[in-house]
Amino acid sequence: MYLGTVIVWFGAVVAWLAGVVAAIVVTAQRADGFSLEPALAATALTTLLAAASLGAVAGILWDHVVVAPLVALAVYLLPLTLGQVIEVRDLFLAGGATGTLAGTAPNPVVTATHLLVHGAISLMALLVIWVQCRPRSAARSSVVVGSVILVAVALGAYLAAEPVKSARVNTPSANVCEVSSSGAVEVCGAPETRALYSVAAESLDGAIQQLAERGVVAASRYEEAGNGRVLDPEVGILAVDTVAVSAADIGVDDVVAALVAPRACPFLYDEEPPAEHLDVQATLAAWVYDVLGGVPTEPGDDRAASETMRWLASCSPAGAPAWTYLP
Structure with a gap:
């Protein structure tokens, strides 16, 4: 049951991400003046992957396919709604700005820590899925705790980069x-x-x-x-x-x-x-x-x-x- 839940959910996610990439490529070819910064594209894709990974974890813990998309959506929206106070407003933000960003570029330090957090979250989720799908052993708790520590370290680096205030730098x-x-x-x-x-x-x-x-x-x-x-x-x-x-x-x-x-x-x-x-x-x-x-x-x-x-x-x-x- 666990493996079936994961396969169904990640199959849907891969199809969705492929559609997003295809839409961007077609738009770039047909729309004059359209451009997408590589840093924004990378953070958008890893954002969606991290949210989907956490959704998959919830899906196998409750062993229901419907749980995965609901949790992924909540993970995506919660920091955007409540995260201003603790500087994580943009942690799962895959969209663009509403105002002009002319004359600026993504801050490479913030971008790197952003990708680090997303990678750590995705890895943690995969490790949790892996131990859930294996027979119980003494190593399971160690793997989960280690992955949580990895995410905490990555999140600390992200917060230290002051992402909300320093996300972009002048050019x-x-x-x-x-x-x-x-x-x-x-x-x-x-x-x-x-x-x-x-x-x-x-x-x-x-x-x-x-x-x-x-x-x-x-x-x-x-x-x-x-x-x-x-x-x-x-x-x-x-x-x-x-x-x-x-x-x-x-x-x-x-x-x-x-x-x-x-x-x-x-x-x-x-x-x-x-x-x-x-x-x-x-x-x-x-x-x-x-x-x-x-x-x-x-x-x-x-x-x-x-x-x-x-x-x-x-x-x-x-x-x-x-x-x-x-x-």
């Missing part, structure tokens, strides 16, 4: 840049959205000149922050809402957000960025909105804004200026 060579007509502002990012950069550079240039009249020196280099992109700490962060873009300007909200983020400080990519830093950005943003809107501001606020901009650009985790701005 700076893919960046393109546009400079404002005055040459004072440079905006860079992925080639796919290059058309936005000259518009953004002009919008930021005009706003920066208005701040300079109040004695506030803003950043001159910005990079577009697409989904999955961790920027160089030396550049400002630009996020553009394409709905608000006109032929000559990006939205004022995007301009303000870029100006109050003069550096892509590493701690801004933490799951919970420092509240003090975010509060200071909000205060400076209120002042910037007034300046860009032509609202008169007090000299004391202008000096405080200048000091605040310097503090934000320093990426200091503490010592924020004590400034309360009342628009």
